Amino acid sequence: MGRDAPPLILTLTRACNLRCGFCPLSLGKTTMRQGTAAKAIALYLQRHPGRTPRIRFFGGEPLLRFRLLRRIVEGFPRPAGSPEPAFSFPTNGTLVDREVLSFLAEHPGVEAAVSRVRDARALAGLPNVVVTVCVAPGREAGMPGHLAGLLAAGFDRLNFLPAFFVPWSAEQLGGLRRSFRLAAALLRRCRDRGRVVRVRNVATANPVPLFNHGMVVDSDGDVFPSNAVLCGPFAHLRDRLRMGSVLEPARIDWGRGRGLRWDPIFRRALGNQVYDATRRVDDALTEFAAELVRGGIGG
Numbered sequence: 609m610g611r612d613a614p615p616l617i618l619t620l621t622r623a624c625n626l627r628c629g630f631c632p633l634s635l636g637k638t639t640m641r642q643g644t645a646a647k648a649i650a651l652y653l654q655r656h657p658g659r660t661p662r663i664r665f666f667g668g669e670p671l672l673r674f675r676l677l678r679r680i681v682e683g684f685p686r687p688a689g690s691p692e693p694a695f696s697f698p699t700n701g702t703l704v705d706r707e708v709l710s711f712l713a714e715h716p717g718v719e720a721a722v723s724r725v726r727d728a729r730a731l732a733g734l735p736n737v738v739v740t741v742c743v744a745p746g747r748e749a750g751m752p753g754h755l756a757g758l759l760a761a762g763f764d765r766l767n768f769l770p771a772f773f774v775p776w777s778a779e780q781l782g783g784l785r786r787s788f789r790l791a792a793a794l795l796r797r798c799r800d801r802g803r804v805v806r807v808r809n810v811a812t813a814n815p816v817p818l819f820n821h822g823m824v825v826d827s828d829g830d831v832f833p834s835n836a837v838l839c840g841p842f843a844h845l846r847d848r849l850r851m852g853s854v855l856e857p858a859r860i861d862w863g864r865g866r867g868l869r870w871d872p873i874f875r876r877a878l879g880n881q882v883y884d885a886t887r888r889v890d891d892a893l894t895e896f897a898a899e900l901v902r903g904g905i906g907g
C-alpha cells in the first residue's frame with residue numbers, strides 16, 4: 609500500500625437539517641455539483657500519484673447528498689494497482705435509513721462517524737461506524753452515562769468531540785476533565801474484561817490544532833488549505849486563504865496559507881475568552897487521549 613495522501617475534504621453541502629446551538633459551521637444552502645466533485649477528485653489524484661487517497665465528505669450534513677456521496681464512492685477512479693481509497697464522513701445520524709445502512713454494509717472502506725444513534729442494533733453491528741460522543745458545555749456531567757449506554761449497546765468504536773469555539777466556564781471545564789477521567793476508567797474496565805474498544809482521538813494528530821488540513825473543497829469548488837473557513841468565526845478569512853477553484857485548476861495557488869501562524873488568527877477571530885476556553889477544552893481532550901494510551905486503549 610502507498611503512503612497516505614493528505615485528505616481531500618469535499619463539502620457536499622453547506623446545508624444541515626438540524627440547528628445545534630454549539631454548531632461552529634457557517635451553514636447555508638449551496639450544494640456541490642457532481643461535476644465539481646469529479647474535477648476535485650481528478651486534481652487530487654493528479655497531485656498525489658501512488659499514494660492512498662483519503663476522502664472525507666463534509667457538510668453541513670453530508671447525508672443530505674447521500675446519492676452524490678454514493679456515486680463518488682462507487683465511481684471512484686481506481687486504475688489497476690492503485691491503492692484502495694479510504695472514505696469517511698461525519699453525520700448527525702438523523703438521516704441514516706435502511707438505504708444508508710445497506711450502503712455502509714456493502715462498503716466497509718467507508719467510515720461513518722455518527723453523533724445521534726437512532727437504530728443502535730443496526731449501527732452497532734457495522735464495523736465501519738464510529739459513534740461521536742459530543743459534549744456541550746453544561747452537559748459534561750452526563751457524558752460518562754451516555755458513554756456507558758453506548759458501550760452497553762455494543763458500540764466499540766468511539767470519538768469524543770467536546771464543543772469548540774463556545775464559552776466554557778471554569779466549573780464546566782473542571783466537570784469536563786472529571787467526566788473524561790470517568791470515561792477513561794469505564795474504557796479501562798472494558799479492556800480489563802478483554803473487550804477491544806477503539807477511541808479515534810488516540811490516533812488523531814493534526815498539524816493545525818482544532819481543524820482538518822489538506823485539500824479542502826467548498827461546495828462551490830473553491831479550494832482552501834484548512835476547513836477553518838467553513839466555520840462562522842473564521843469565514844472572513846475566505847478571501848485571504850482561497851487558493852483558487854477546482855473549476856480553474858491551472859490558476860490554483862497551492863502555496864497560499866503556507867507558513868501561516870494560525871494561533872493569533874484564531875485568537876483575534878474568537879476573542880480571548882472563547883479562544884482560551886477552546887484551547888483548554890482541546891488540552892483536556894489531549895490529556896484524555898494520553899490517559900487512554902497509557903491504559904493500553906488504541907485508536
Ligand code: SF4
Nearest residue numbers: 624626627628631700
Ligand atoms: S448536526 Fe452538525 S452541522 Fe448540523 S447543526 Fe448540528 S453541529 Fe452543525
